Amino acid sequence: MAGVVLGAWYMLWFAQRFLFGAAKAPHRPILDLNLREKAILVSIVAAVFALGLFPDEPMRKTEFAARQYQQLVASHRVGPAMTSAELRSTPTGLGPQSETRSKGRP
Numbered sequence: 001m002a003g004v005v006l007g008a009w010y011m012l013w014f015a016q017r018f019l020f021g022a023a024k025a026p027h028r029p030i031l032d033l034n035l036r037e038k039a040i041l042v043s044i045v046a047a048v049f050a051l052g053l054f055p056d057e058p059m060r061k062t063e064f065a066a067r068q069y070q071q072l073v074a075s076h077r078v079g080p081a082m083t084s085a086e087l088r089s090t091p092t093g094l095g096p097q098s099e100t101r102s103k104g105r106p
Contacts, residue, residue: 033041051058
């Protein structure tokens with residue numbers, strides 16, 4: 001894990017130097033941001049880290065929509081689409097109705 005992070009950091013550092021040249025201004029604290037803007041920046045960075053470290057809950061919330069879209073795409077390839085009531089009646093959205101449709105039977 002550490003190797004991946006260090007490798008990505010080195011590649012970004014190298015790309016920055018290669019594309020933009022050496023840093024022309026020394027690193028200084030961000031002076032042009034007021035307290036409100038810093039709070040917004042910190043909250044966005046915290047949200048990015050939280051989603052990266054704990055992706056299960058957001059993924060669980062989007063699972064039904066992803067399965068519904070998957071069913072929609074699959075049904076366009078083999079036959080008519082299932083209604084939303086049919087999708088809700090099966091726990092995963094891939095119930096016996098979709099198995100019979102994928103075999104070519106109505």
